[in-house]
Amino acid sequence: MNKYLITIVGPTAIGKTNLSIAVAKHFGCEILSCDSRQFYKEMLIGTAVPSDDELAQVPHHFIQNRSIHKEYNVGQFEKDALTLLDQLFEKNNIVVMVGGSGLYIDAVIDGLDYFPEVDSNIRKELNQHFEKDGIDTLQAQLEYLDPETYQTIDIQNPHRVIRALEVCLGTKKKYSYYKNKPKTKRNFTSIKVGLNADRKIIYERIEKRVDKMLKEGLLEEAKNLHHYKNLNALQTVGYRELFNYFEGDFTLDFAISEIKKNTRRFAKRQNTWFKKDKEIHWFDYKTKTEEIINFVTKVLK
DSSP, X not given: OOOEEXXXXXXXXXXXXXXXXXXXXXHTOOEEEXXXXXXXXXXXXXXXXXXXXXXXXXXXXXXXXXXXXXXXXXXXXXXXXHHHHHHHHHHOSXXXXXXXXXXXXXXXXXXXXXXXXXXXHHHHHHHHHHHHHOSHXXXXXXXXXXXXXXXXXXXXOHHHHHXXXXXXXXXXXXXXXXXXXXXXXXXXXXXXXXXXXXXXXXXXXXXXXXXXXXXXXXXXXXXXXGGGTTSGGGOSTTTHHHHHHHTTSSOHHHHHHHHHHHHHHHHHHHHHXXXXXXXXXXXXXXXXXXXXXXXXXXXXX
């Protein structure tokens, strides 16, 4: 029988968790989380990990299963996710994958893009430039060399910016050039469902989520992680801004406003990424769950 991976995508705070649980319960299957920050057990509040009640309703995988002290990248995730999918498909021909990390989702469904090796000295020079002058000039350089990548990656993340720049400089071609390779054939059929809303609604939901995180203890969580601020896992919206507050660079009110602003920017980049994928079937975030499940059921037939 055919195996199906039902993937639920969309911008942050749109309601993907609730929909994924409802779909998984309907089909009696399990959930593979595809959020590149919810992997880390030390980052509970700031990554909007599903609640204990939500996690108890359906078996979830790749939720708080690693430590921030152990490097983990999209290549490792692709291998781990495919291994897990083979195991889950032994129990059920359907698995639900959910998340807002477009690169990680694409890695599971289509395989990773190939990038040529570049001179390691280029990365060293870029890192030195970042340490000396900060990220602004690197961002400007990337926008000039590869505006498409600039619009789709997290430009506040120095690791992502430096990675894209080293490819541009080392190969004399755009980072985005290497992202147009043929898709990898998988042993499952992919069904993609997207949730979206008007920008104003998304921004309102983001504001509410950030306020909720702060009430739940985000400030204390970030304070406990401040010592590890240079780890890749912590180059994340919600933590970076509070680290600036702890160091006296921001007031608390300004840090909170920056979290909201940068989360809005993140949601915009997510939408830019997902909108390019013509295989996604889009639904308004208020669409009844039954309607979406009926759509998926018809596709399965």
